[in-house]
Amino acid sequence: MITSEAIGDWNWEVTPNADGIRPVRAAETAVAVWNVLAGNGLAIPVGKTSVSVRSVGDSRDVRVRADGLSLEPDPLSAETALSRAVAEADSLEGDFVFDVRIECPGYWLERGVKHRAEKLFVIRVEAWKKSLLVVTLETYTDAWLTMDTRDREQSELYTENAPRLAAALEGISSLLGIAPTPGDPNRHATPTETGFEDPRIEGPAYDDSWGTFEVPTRSGLLRSGIPASEDEYQEITDHPVRYFTVQRDGQTVGFLWASAGDEAAGYEPRTAAGDRAFEAGSEWLLRLRTAHSCGLNALAALTWAAQNPPRPEIDLIVEKAPQEAPSLDFLEDLSGRY
Structure with a gap:
């Protein structure tokens, strides 16, 4: 990881x-x-x-x-x-x-x-x-x-x-x-x-230290560059999620996701991509906030954001249709491994 x-x-x-x-x-x-x-x-x-x-x-x-x-x-x-x-x-x-x-x-x-x-x-x-x-x-x-x-x-x-x-x-x-x-x-x-x-x-000092500490740390880093707001989707879900792979200049920087069962949506930075994963992620979170303010549900927001990237000149959504992951934990794990 x-x-x-x-x-x-x-x-x-x-x-x-x-x-x-x-x-x-x-x-x-x-x-x-x-x-x-x-x-x-x-x-x-x-x-x-x-x-x-x-x-x-x-x-x-x-x-x-x-x-x-x-x-x-x-x-x-x-x-x-x-x-x-x-x-x-x-x-x-x-x-x-x-x-x-x-x-x-x-x-x-x-x-x-x-x-x-x-x-x-x-x-x-x-x-x-x-x-x-x-x-x-x-x-x-x-x-x-x-x-x-x-x-x-x-x-x-x-x-x-x-x-x-x-x-x-x-x-x-x-x-x-x-x-x-x-x-x-x-x-x-x-x-x-x-x-x-x-x-x-x-034995490890903490069980699943990456999931326990790194995931909240990454979330904090993503939000540190944007103003606080209550106009956004839930950050966590127990349901399967659908997601798009986000690239900038040909490099995968993260995954834009939405819950298939409730009103949760967000972005998981690909940590291996470094600072640009978090810079891109902050902009995608702002895009999701826009969708939320327009009254879109989470899955509709996922599709809308993918069709309206924050920087069309450098952002690329890899898939034509969203992929499905069995859980948000699965997607977090993927974003932290490679």
């Missing part, structure tokens, strides 16, 4: 020499960690980077901020967006925290088939001038676990993927000269120095 919140994380704290740590070294470290992931088949040469510089004493005092920078093939060569942001940060004098973050698309394997997630890992490097360099690696898939976050055993999947993660963690530790500190146990999994603990031994 692919999540919008991290399955687990690892941290490395590097003590600098007497000269301290300049932003350029932090950025070089982030790129070097990315190269370790790429060398183990866990990152591909695209991605998004953000940079910020904030005052140590006041986190609201942000001196440099650059979001959504493309991770170019040689990201720190002259005149790239990242190198310009780093140069601006490097020119500052004072006691600041430099923060660089890379969202890493990559592939996880299932029976030899590659499946792409737009945010397989996130690398974050913070440089506290003359005091500390903190490297954090987060992962957003349960492909490294013996049981997935819906409590299903996945031994073959684990065998295909876990060694790649272990090799990457070892490579990063070799690069930094220090072993990782695994992040705290969370509601999904327990990180270790080489990957994750086996949930078959102690």
Whole structure:
């Protein structure tokens, strides 16, 4: 399953020499960690980077901020967006925290088939001038676990993927000269120095943590970008659902659905598609609100919305007629797996 919140994380704290740590070294470290992931088949040469510089004493005092920078093939060569942001940060004098973050698309394997997630890992490097360099690696898939976050055993999947993660963690530790500190146990999994603990031994922290926590989190993310409203359909149903597959620019971003038995309708983001799944979903939810305000029942709203996409120039409904799923849970599961 692919999540919008991290399955687990690892941290490395590097003590600098007497000269301290300049932003350029932090950025070089982030790129070097990315190269370790790429060398183990866990990152591909695209991605998004953000940079910020904030005052140590006041986190609201942000001196440099650059979001959504493309991770170019040689990201720190002259005149790239990242190198310009780093140069601006490097020119500052004072006691600041430099923060660089890379969202890493990559592939996880299932029976030899590659499946792409737009945010397989996130690398974050913070440089506290003359005091500390903190490297954090987060992962957003349960492909490294013996049981997935819906409590299903996945031994073959684990065998295909876990060694790649272990090799990457070892490579990063070799690069930094220090072993990782695994992040705290969370509601999904327990990180270790080489990957994750086996949930078959102690049992998972929560039953169906993906369904219990991830589904509400995704719903919150979808609605965070649109105004609150009572003019909408129910969010959940116990009935079978009918749905359309939604694509943008040729990529499946989610599923527009309506209940076959009551007045529930909504949109399930395909988490592997990353931020664009949620951006598209917010717009489709607004389209459903329009249908609701016109008095359409849920199934009629599904058909109407499919015929009137929010962005006709880039939105595509794949099917000519809606497909049927036995439950909303089935569709949620589909949207989180691939």
